[in-house]
Amino acid sequence: MQILSVSQVNQYASRLLTADPVLSSLTVEGEISGGKIYSSGHYYFTLKDSKAQISCVFFRGSMTGLNFQPADGQHVIISGSACIYEAGGRFQIIVRKMEEAGEGLLYVKFIELRDRLQKQGLFSEERKKALPFLPGRIGVITSPEGAVIRDIVHVLRRRHPGFKLRIYPAAVQGPNSVTDIVRALETANCQADCDVLIICRGGGSLEDLMSFNSEEVAMAVAASKIPVISAVGHETDYTICDFTADLRAPTPSAAAELVLPLKADLLSRLTGCQNKMQTILSYRLCLARAGLNNLLNRPIMKQPASMLYAKAQKLDLLNVRLRNCLKMQVVNASNHFDKLKQRFYPAFSNYWQNCSAKVSSLQIRLNAVILQEYKEGKTALEKLSIKLEAYNPHAVIKRGYARISLADSAVTVSSISQLDPDTAVRIHLSDGKADAKITRLLPAAEKVPE
Numbered sequence: 001m002q003i004l005s006v007s008q009v010n011q012y013a014s015r016l017l018t019a020d021p022v023l024s025s026l027t028v029e030g031e032i033s034g035g036k037i038y039s040s041g042h043y044y045f046t047l048k049d050s051k052a053q054i055s056c057v058f059f060r061g062s063m064t065g066l067n068f069q070p071a072d073g074q075h076v077i078i079s080g081s082a083c084i085y086e087a088g089g090r091f092q093i094i095v096r097k098m099e100e101a102g103e104g105l106l107y108v109k110f111i112e113l114r115d116r117l118q119k120q121g122l123f124s125e126e127r128k129k130a131l132p133f134l135p136g137r138i139g140v141i142t143s144p145e146g147a148v149i150r151d152i153v154h155v156l157r158r159r160h161p162g163f164k165l166r167i168y169p170a171a172v173q174g175p176n177s178v179t180d181i182v183r184a185l186e187t188a189n190c191q192a193d194c195d196v197l198i199i200c201r202g203g204g205s206l207e208d209l210m211s212f213n214s215e216e217v218a219m220a221v222a223a224s225k226i227p228v229i230s231a232v233g234h235e236t237d238y239t240i241c242d243f244t245a246d247l248r249a250p251t252p253s254a255a256a257e258l259v260l261p262l263k264a265d266l267l268s269r270l271t272g273c274q275n276k277m278q279t280i281l282s283y284r285l286c287l288a289r290a291g292l293n294n295l296l297n298r299p300i301m302k303q304p305a306s307m308l309y310a311k312a313q314k315l316d317l318l319n320v321r322l323r324n325c326l327k328m329q330v331v332n333a334s335n336h337f338d339k340l341k342q343r344f345y346p347a348f349s350n351y352w353q354n355c356s357a358k359v360s361s362l363q364i365r366l367n368a369v370i371l372q373e374y375k376e377g378k379t380a381l382e383k384l385s386i387k388l389e390a391y392n393p394h395a396v397i398k399r400g401y402a403r404i405s406l407a408d409s410a411v412t413v414s415s416i417s418q419l420d421p422d423t424a425v426r427i428h429l430s431d432g433k434a435d436a437k438i439t440r441l442l443p444a445a446e447k448v449p450e
Contacts (some may be wrong), residue, residue, distance in 0.1 A: 010086040014273075015180065023082040024165035028054070028094060029101055032074045043070065047078065047093070068108065070098065077101040105207060110213050113240055117215070122222045129227040130245045131259070132195045134266075137164040138192035138259055139226070141184040145168045148202050148252045160263040164195055167416040171343050172201035177211035185220040185228075196259055197224065199241060200231040200252040221245055231255035260274040403428040407435055416441055 004012075027309065028047060035045035041060030046053050058070075070076065079097040084090070100108060117123065138156070142148050144167055153418040156163050168188055170180035181199065188197055199221070201212070211217065212232045221228050221244045230245035242248040247257035295301060313411045397403060404413045407424035419425070419438050427434045 006089070009087060010084050010089050014084040014086060017082045017084060020082075025079075026082055027077060027079050028093065029075070029077045030054075031074060032070055032072055034072055035072055045070070047076075048421065055085075055090055056095050057081055057092060058095040058098060066098060067377040068100060074107075075101050082118050110206070110240070113213065113215055113218075114243065117218055117240065117244070122218065123243045127222070128151060131227050131229070131247060134261065135195035135259065136192045137166055139166045139188050140167060141168045141170050141181060141188070141199040142201055142252075143172050146172075146202060152200070152256045155253050156260060159257060160260040163260060171211075173204070173208055173211060178214045178216050181211060181217050182220045185217075185224055189223075189225050192226070194226055196227050196229065198229045198231060198249075198252070198255045198259060199245070200249075200255060201233070202252070203234040203237060209233055209237060209239055212241040214240070217241055218244045229255045229259060397428065397430045414445070 030047035043058040168184035171177040231249035235250035
């Protein structure tokens with residue numbers, strides 16, 4: 001009998017696992033539990049289901065292609081090989097590849113859509129509409145064949161008999177459910193027959209509720225002009241429809257309780273308001289009667305003419321005082337005016353004489369200045385006339401001189417350089433003009449032969 005060491009046993013078991021065609025290439029689905037990344041970068045975790053669990057290790061080199069962050073509770077599918085960790089004698093799986101599976105992937109999509117719609121403002125409280133206190137008609141979007149609609153009707157009958165309900169049938173699960181829910185919302189808004197809408201279904205897995213996590217349903221709920229209550233799944237279930245709706249109810253039955261108040265409570269409140277109103281009216285009526293009696297017991301109410309007589313006498317007295325006051329004011333104003341007139345006439349007469357003397361003096365000085373300016377201007381004008389006459393070219397011409405210009409233009413000839421032999425010129429005299437032609441040019445140094 002061969003006796004083996006512990007390490008030999010583990011080595012042997014490890015070789016058997018490596019040689020096994022199934023265990024050497026495994027694909028396992030389960031839920032991550034107790035995951036931890038060590039300083040080396042390796043990820044150690046436990047993969048479990050409802051009955052068992054397996055230790056797993058995901059080495060850093062194999063994690064390079066991973067496009068998500070593993071977390072506890074996440075449902076994943078791993079690929080790898082089974083082995084024995086010889087030092088610890090622990091059965092484990094060496095993970096080569098990991099991907100999200102089932103509800104884990106659906107949950108990631110749910111989170112991505114939730115965050116994107118939240119950034120667009122679809123979940124903000126400012127855009128949510130208030131529910132009517134007592135709706136005239138309630139619309140329900142759900143499957144007419146499920147137990148949900150019966151629960152809603154039962155709750156509504158118990159809370160508020162006599163309600164009006166309209167059902168908009170729609171599949172709440174399956175490939176056509178999204179289209180049905182969107183069409184039901186659009187139909188309800190087009191008909192505008194309801195004051196509030198309840199969109200609901202019973203509980204289920206995340207995959208069962210995915211119709212209410214679609215972007216199409218979220219946009220249709222946000223676009224609804226009628227207030228929408230979302231009651232999808234159980235109290236712990238949350239969907240995109242819950243965030244977009246104007247109000248979330250934990251269950252369909254809770255939605256029925258929220259949409260209509262308890263009729264007995266309303267009647268009780270109404271009775272209380274009625275009693276309070278009667279008490280207030282009775283109290284106000286008693287006060288009014290007491291005030292009326294007080295007024296009727298006043299002397300003026302018993303002898304109203306006495307008040308008129310006193311007022312008439314007072315009015316006559318005031319009239320006399322007003323007349324006397326006006327007369328006194330007129331007398332005072334007349335006396336004041338006479339005093340001003342006596343002071344004004346002498347002062348004005350002296351002022352007028354002074355002003356007349358000043359005007360006469362200024363007039364004499366003005367005439368003298370104007371006469372002097374006129375004489376000086378006339379003298380300057382005469383001097384300028386004499387000088388202008390001296391510079392007048394016609395006067396020079398009258399003394400026997402002439403002005404010569406080119407015949408074809410009015411340019412005056414002032415230099416011999418402007419002329420050539422046979423150039424036509426025009427001679428300007430005092431009593432007319434004469435045309436001539438240059439026969440010869442003589443510089444200033446030469447003398448003209450006599």
